[in-house]
Amino acid sequence: MDWDSDSDSSDFLSQGVESEIDASDSCGSSSFIVRSDNGPANKLSSPCCLVVTDSLEPDQPIIYVNSMFELITGYKAEEILGRNCRFLQYRGPFAQRRHPLVDSAVVSEVKRCIREGLEFHGELLNFRKDGTPLINKLCLTPIYGDDDLVTHIIGIQTFTEAKLDLGPLPGPPCKEACQLTFDQLSKSISLCQASSSRSSCSSYASCGLLWLSDEVLLLSILASLAPRDVVSFGMVCRRLHNLVKNEDLWKLVCQKAWGRKTISQLETVQGERRLGWGRLARELTTLEDAVWRKLTVGGSVEPSRCNFGACAVGSKVVLFGGEGADMQPMNDTFVLDLSVACPAWRHVHVNSPPPGRWGHTLSCLNGSWLVVFGGCGRDGLLNDVFVVDLDDQQPRWREVASNARPLPRSWHSSCTLDGTKLVVSGGCADSGMLLSDTFLLDFAVEKPIWREIRATWKPPSRLGHSLSSYGGNKVLMFGGLAKSGPVRLRSSDVYIIDLSEAEPEWSYVTGSILPGGATPGGTVPPPRLDHVAVTLPGDRVLVFGGSIAGLHSSSQMFLLDPTEETPTWRLLNVRGQKPDFAWGHSTCVVGGVRALVLGGQTGEEWVLNELHELSLTDNASN
Numbered sequence: 001m002d003w004d005s006d007s008d009s010s011d012f013l014s015q016g017v018e019s020e021i022d023a024s025d026s027c028g029s030s031s032f033i034v035r036s037d038n039g040p041a042n043k044l045s046s047p048c049c050l051v052v053t054d055s056l057e058p059d060q061p062i063i064y065v066n067s068m069f070e071l072i073t074g075y076k077a078e079e080i081l082g083r084n085c086r087f088l089q090y091r092g093p094f095a096q097r098r099h100p101l102v103d104s105a106v107v108s109e110v111k112r113c114i115r116e117g118l119e120f121h122g123e124l125l126n127f128r129k130d131g132t133p134l135i136n137k138l139c140l141t142p143i144y145g146d147d148d149l150v151t152h153i154i155g156i157q158t159f160t161e162a163k164l165d166l167g168p169l170p171g172p173p174c175k176e177a178c179q180l181t182f183d184q185l186s187k188s189i190s191l192c193q194a195s196s197s198r199s200s201c202s203s204y205a206s207c208g209l210l211w212l213s214d215e216v217l218l219l220s221i222l223a224s225l226a227p228r229d230v231v232s233f234g235m236v237c238r239r240l241h242n243l244v245k246n247e248d249l250w251k252l253v254c255q256k257a258w259g260r261k262t263i264s265q266l267e268t269v270q271g272e273r274r275l276g277w278g279r280l281a282r283e284l285t286t287l288e289d290a291v292w293r294k295l296t297v298g299g300s301v302e303p304s305r306c307n308f309g310a311c312a313v314g315s316k317v318v319l320f321g322g323e324g325a326d327m328q329p330m331n332d333t334f335v336l337d338l339s340v341a342c343p344a345w346r347h348v349h350v351n352s353p354p355p356g357r358w359g360h361t362l363s364c365l366n367g368s369w370l371v372v373f374g375g376c377g378r379d380g381l382l383n384d385v386f387v388v389d390l391d392d393q394q395p396r397w398r399e400v401a402s403n404a405r406p407l408p409r410s411w412h413s414s415c416t417l418d419g420t421k422l423v424v425s426g427g428c429a430d431s432g433m434l435l436s437d438t439f440l441l442d443f444a445v446e447k448p449i450w451r452e453i454r455a456t457w458k459p460p461s462r463l464g465h466s467l468s469s470y471g472g473n474k475v476l477m478f479g480g481l482a483k484s485g486p487v488r489l490r491s492s493d494v495y496i497i498d499l500s501e502a503e504p505e506w507s508y509v510t511g512s513i514l515p516g517g518a519t520p521g522g523t524v525p526p527p528r529l530d531h532v533a534v535t536l537p538g539d540r541v542l543v544f545g546g547s548i549a550g551l552h553s554s555s556q557m558f559l560l561d562p563t564e565e566t567p568t569w570r571l572l573n574v575r576g577q578k579p580d581f582a583w584g585h586s587t588c589v590v591g592g593v594r595a596l597v598l599g600g601q602t603g604e605e606w607v608l609n610e611l612h613e614l615s616l617t618d619n620a621s622n
Contacts, residue, residue: 117144258538301334356378363422373385411463531543
């Protein structure tokens with residue numbers, strides 16, 4: 001059940017003879033290395049420590065620690081059960097107060113998260129019992145009871161050695177008593193390897209957590225964790241390792257992490273019915289099995305066109321409008337059904353089509369509605385809205401009349417929220433002026449009305465950027481051709497806004513053109529426009545293609561998780577046959593696990609029968 005973790009390997013200095021001891025049965029790590037007195041430090045294989053506290057008792061007393069916690073910190077379970085975890089901030093058992101190098105701001109944030117029932121992710125300086133400084137990469141997860149009260153807090157910890165020279169340990173001589181020897185290490189790991197009939201954990205006899213029934217552990221604790229944390233939990237002992245193999249548990253974990261809508265999409269995809277939920281969680285979290293495939297489909301989209309709008313409706317891809325020969329705007333509709341054995345484009349007759357256009361946006365609402373906004377028509381730029389329900393027996397476009405419309409525009413960007421709201425941002429107006437406004441149209445009401453999001457600060461005006469929704473009502477903006485003083489530059493800026501707030505405000509995450517902006521983390525995408533960005537399960541945003549200056553490859557893919565405390569870009573190296581050209585295209589996600597690239601500038605023509613598919617799971621398209 002082990003799979004990749006973002007946790008770093010840990011280095012520890014321990015006394016004794018250099019040896020290797022197998023602990024795979026209990027804690028999921030293949031081996032632990034102890035160094036000799038004169039030898040170099042050796043790595044431990046990312047051991048996970050687990051602590052559970054009782055939130056219904058005063059001062060959050062510890063009710064359970066796993067054997068790896070005892071092994072690494074040097075404290076025995078009987079020494080610390082019933083105490084608050086803050087003793088790790090004290091250097092040694094005789095210290096009377098928190099060490100001055102412990103960051104008080106992080107401690108305050110931990111207290112706030114515990115008080116408000118929130119998750120915490122961060123790093124904090126801790127100390128072994130012998131005074132050795134450690135960096136604790138800490139994740140705290142509150143567990144709620146039936147009455148919405150926090151009953152327990154689970155702490156998952158990964159320790160690494162802190163490179164600090166703090167001098168000798170203050171207090172009475174305790175070096176020999178506290179030192180971790182080879183014999184002690186052997187004894188601790190032997191306890192970890194005890195049979196499941198004796199709990200497989202040295203602290204089981206005094207552990208309230210493992211006295212709970214399997215049903216309570218599965219439904220009340222494990223089902224509340226993130227996928228990576230469930231895997232870490234399964235490394236504690238054999239019983240928990242067996243529990244986390246439960247497929248019903250993994251479905252609940254995936255539903256909590258990705259939402260009911262994504263789970264419903266995954267259940268309708270033929271390939272995913274042959275994958276277990278545990279495997280699906282691993283593949284969509286790590287993206288280790290993502291692959292490009294070239295897909296040839298039948299039918300045709302005639303006449304040939306570019307700058308069309310495309311989106312996914314269930315397992316179908318829908319294409320509307322576009323720019324034909326001699327800049328001719330079009331208004332026809334084509335559908336590609338990927339659920340059949342031999343997919344083929346077919347023209348769909350829809351009554352009362354909107355005026356022809358290109359440079360517009362096409363979005364899906366309510367599972368079957370198509371919404372068209374703006375674009376460039378025969379007589380100039382447009383700001384009208386048309387809706388059609390593809391589930392109707394005789395589909396018909398209808399215009400949505402609304403006051404206070406946004407300015408007519410093209411090359412803007414849009415996304416949807418909760419399947420009922422359309423968000424539109426930026427673009428180019430008639431005069432060639434770039435726009436920086438943001439509008440929302442709510443289709444859940446009987447008469448939808450445009451509402452401008454009047455933030456006190458806006459990102460610089462731009463076109464050719466992307467909007468991606470995540471976390472329910474949050475929107476991420478990336479890239480585009482942005483105004484920077486008197487010039488226009490390609491951008492790799494990232495901005496986010498939470499539209500669920502009473503007074504939503506844009507915040508600048510990281511990027512390229514704002515003076516004094518934060519230095520981007522990770523492998524940052526080169527500035528670009530006319531790209532695509534899609535939201536993956538787990539609220540991660542994948543950026544692909546676009547018009548890029550210089551010698552950079554436009555077929556590279558970059559991943560950003562905006563939910564992280566410090567969002568960091570990650571370059572994805574995906575095997576398979578990538579598109580040769582990747583600008584002027586359109587991309588949509590089908591079934592939550594397949595990104596389909598339509599069109600793309602080849603230098604000569606636009607080909608819609610040879611598509612490129614990015615499969616996020618091993619058999620997403622089988």
